[in-house]
Amino acid sequence: MESYESIKKIYNFNEVDKGNLESLCTAAKQNADKFADLLYEFMSTFTNYNKFLGNTEVRKRHRERFKAWFIELFCGKYDEDYFIRVQKIGHVHADMGLPTHYVSATMSFVRNYIHQTILLSCPSEEERKNCRESVDKILDINLDILTSSYVDENKIYIARTKIENKIVKISEKISYYFDIALVVALVFTTFMIFVLFISDIYNFLRSASSFENSVINILGAMLIIWTIRELLEEELKRLKGKKFALNIFISLAMAAMLRKILIFSLEPHNSTEVIVLGFLVLILGIVYWLMNKSSN
Ligand code: HEM
Structure with missing residues (x-):
């Protein structure tokens, strides 16, 4: 069982990464709507898209929550509550039987979008390189937690509440x-x-x-x-x-x-x-x- 602190340690996610991501926070907020439009265009190519997001109400709710998750990638506190939220998303997906490769493919889309759009707001090549490393770390951590909700063995365990922890x-x-x-x-x-x-x-x-x-x-x-x-x-x-x-x-x-x-x-x-x-x-x-x- 891994605690949220040990996950950060495994990925060597530190205060420098937090600072790098924070510097992209404004750009992420500005691009959130545009990002969401492209994201749903991408996800609609999945064979079972309608089974999961065919309902307009569900899709609207998902869009808002996805945007909030996207913005928090950059503006988050990365504390215990943050990891509890990410794990909850994983559980929601796992409970509804969402295929893990849909999640991985979506994460790959998110990564490409950030690399090609959000990172352009960095003033220098050096800063862009550092920020890219931090972005990759937080996306890998998220993917790790989201997919580990599907497996019982060797799973990264983050309690759902502080008391549970x-x-x-x-x-x-x-x-x-x-x-x-x-x-x-x-x-x-x-x-x-x-x-x-x-x-x-x-x-x-x-x-x-x-x-x-x-x-x-x-x-x-x-x-x-x-x-x-x-x-x-x-x-x-x-x-x-x-x-x-x-x-x-x-x-x-x-x-x-x-x-x-x-x-x-x-x-x-x-x-x-x-x-x-x-x-x-x-x-x-x-x-x-x-x-x-x-x-x-
Ligand atoms: C990187 C990938 C993804 C992220 C970060 C993400 C994010 C989220 C979030 C934040 C929620 C709300 C969880 C809660 O209620 O606490 C959620 C729920 C949900 N997700 Fe995803 N999602 C991803 C991929 C997908 C994909 C690929 C699909 C389907 C094609 C999908 C379908 C759903 C559905 C149907 C719900 C439940 C919505 C509701 O009833 O409110 N998600 N997801």
Whole structure:
């Protein structure tokens, strides 16, 4: 999840860019109507234009809001509220199923228009070059946010309100501490299972349990150590920002049950428990298979 500040940092958008864009603010306001006329001429070439902007009322509303967005490209404060507004536009488009390539093509039109018209108001070639860089940055940032509303993964996250932003930040912190606690607990559990593993070997050497029982117990403990190690690895990946593989939890549960089945199978009076556990392992296996199938 990226905050609006980190987006600015990624694009190296700074106070100089803000100043450059501000110097074009008057020209943008003066050209806004002319720009809107050309823009709708361009957008009307899209195959599904009428589906989205065929209604006169909607088109009128869109024109005014588009103009406001265009002017804010130059005269904006580029603060949290600005980014919340841009993200809202993205959500409106995504909710109505507007194709992303329409948005990208429109952004390309906007870029060309600014390069060919608005930048002409710069007094020198040097200033024009600097302003062009700033214009490209703010357009790239806008396109990034507008299109990221369409995808769930790796999406740039900007809370819709300031309160939401605070809640998300607090939740992220709490979730991080829980992750750390989970890693510590997992290390501790691995250690305990390892002790169980050693004690099984010890019992075997002391001949406290039968050879068959000892081998099954040792195998079961090894199975659990192996799956806990997988779980620990997944949790560490999550801490590094990657996605958590939930199916590891299922494998851990299966390993624990298989261990029990192995142990029960050696005892003569536990056939009902073995059947119940076998049934549960079968269900977990189906869930595991379905999860793997859907992630492919
Ligand atoms: C760079 C590209 C675009 C920008 C910056 C933009 C800007 C906006 C803005 C500011 C809104 C108002 C959002 C709100 O209610 O908060 C909006 C809504 C909308 N946009 Fe776009 N737009 C873009 C491309 C397009 C394209 C290509 C189409 C269709 C061909 C389109 C169709 C619409 C429609 C139908 C709405 C809802 C209008 C309403 O019901 O009020 N937009 N857009």
